[in-house]
Amino acid sequence: MTDTPAGPVSQLADALLQVLSENLPKDLRWQWMLLMIALALGIWVMRNGHGAKGADGRERKTGLTAFLLPQDIYTHRSARVDVLLYVFERCLHPLWAGGAFLAIAPSVEGSVIGALQSVAGTGPALAPTLPWMLLFSLVALLAYDFVFYCIHLAEHRIPALWAIHKVHHSAEVLTPLTRYREHVLEGPLYAAGAALSAGVAGGIFGWLFPGGITQATLFGAGFFGLLLGFNGAFRHYHVGFHYPAWLSRWLHSPVMHHVHHSYLPHHIDKNMAAVTSLWDRAFGTLYIPVKDEFTPWGLGPEAQEECRGFRQNLLAPFRDWSRMMRGPSASL
Numbered sequence: 430m431t432d433t434p435a436g437p438v439s440q441l442a443d444a445l446l447q448v449l450s451e452n453l454p455k456d457l458r459w460q461w462m463l464l465m466i467a468l469a470l471g472i473w474v475m476r477n478g479h480g481a482k483g484a485d486g487r488e489r490k491t492g493l494t495a496f497l498l499p500q501d502i503y504t505h506r507s508a509r510v511d512v513l514l515y516v517f518e519r520c521l522h523p524l525w526a527g528g529a530f531l532a533i534a535p536s537v538e539g540s541v542i543g544a545l546q547s548v549a550g551t552g553p554a555l556a557p558t559l560p561w562m563l564l565f566s567l568v569a570l571l572a573y574d575f576v577f578y579c580i581h582l583a584e585h586r587i588p589a590l591w592a593i594h595k596v597h598h599s600a601e602v603l604t605p606l607t608r609y610r611e612h613v614l615e616g617p618l619y620a621a622g623a624a625l626s627a628g629v630a631g632g633i634f635g636w637l638f639p640g641g642i643t644q645a646t647l648f649g650a651g652f653f654g655l656l657l658g659f660n661g662a663f664r665h666y667h668v669g670f671h672y673p674a675w676l677s678r679w680l681h682s683p684v685m686h687h688v689h690h691s692y693l694p695h696h697i698d699k700n701m702a703a704v705t706s707l708w709d710r711a712f713g714t715l716y717i718p719v720k721d722e723f724t725p726w727g728l729g730p731e732a733q734e735e736c737r738g739f740r741q742n743l744l745a746p747f748r749d750w751s752r753m754m755r756g757p758s759a760s761l
């Protein structure tokens with residue numbers, strides 16, 4: 430028996446599948462998905478069927494299947510566009526994600542070490558004990574969260590950048606893939622930001638610990654990376670995961686990102702950070718929602734019309750930039 434030679438289409442499909450499986454984000458792997466389903470199940474039991482939102486962003490009581498996988502959300506056009514944008518973004522992800530890190534992080538780290546040496550001389554050559562490793566993880570996390578906050582705020586405030594970021598906000602329903610629903614031009618911005626923050630934290634600790642230091646881990650995974658992963662995974666899910674109000678003042682609960690995706694005027698430009706509430710609190714953009722607060726998702730009835738389909742979203746920045754260059758009369 431001979432194998433049928435693979436044609437170009439199936440070769441392309443194989444290559445695409447390989448790229449996608451190699452670049453599957455952690456929070457879409459089965460362990461995270463299982464954790465998410467287990468937590469959602471817990472909420473369903475404890476709240477007697479309450480706690481999940483429908484495609485309209487309103488909380489409602491449902492049976493278990495509709496609670497975990499509501500039909501109005503997963504058959505929504507927005508959820509299909511999530512898939513297409515995800516595939517597109519993941520295929521291009523390796524190009525710039527590795528590149529930005531390789532190009533930016535080591536040179537930033539080297540400059541920070543050099544600057545510290547010129548100001549304070551050689552570092553104290555400390556021994557990397559567990560408390561130091563925890564501190565390093567915390568500083569790295571806060572630096573990442575701060576840079577994320579700044580890039581995100583700029584995207585909301587500067588129209589030319591909003592033209593790129595609005596693709597993420599054009600999601601009319603939230604699914605775990607919505608986290609990766611972004612314009613291809615947005616990835617390099619955040620990759621550069623992540624590399625910059627890693628370089629700064631690495632530089633400071635590289636000066637303190639010339640022998641090197643690594644982040645603290647829990648079960649083999651970065652301790653604060655787990656926090657980031659958990660929040661990232663759950664915040665684009667229609668089930669509302671609230672923290673007590675006091676904790677929400679320190680850490681973003683997943684449901685606080687439901688607010689970020691809402692187009693209601695009092696929700697706009699709120700909760701910009703990735704993990705902690707510190708930067709939002711410091712700059713006055715923190716919004717802690719009440720239980721089951723109504724959060725209609727998307728750009729709002731008017732702006733949504735232009736950003737529904739895959740092609741519309743892909744072309745959105747170019748369309749907006751050309752309008753900006755032609756002046757205010759172009760939008761009339």
Ligand SMILES: [Zn+2]
Pocket residue numbers: 581585594598689
């Ligand atoms: Zn945003």
Ligand SMILES: [Zn+2]
Pocket residue numbers: 597607608665686690
């Ligand atoms: Zn989001």
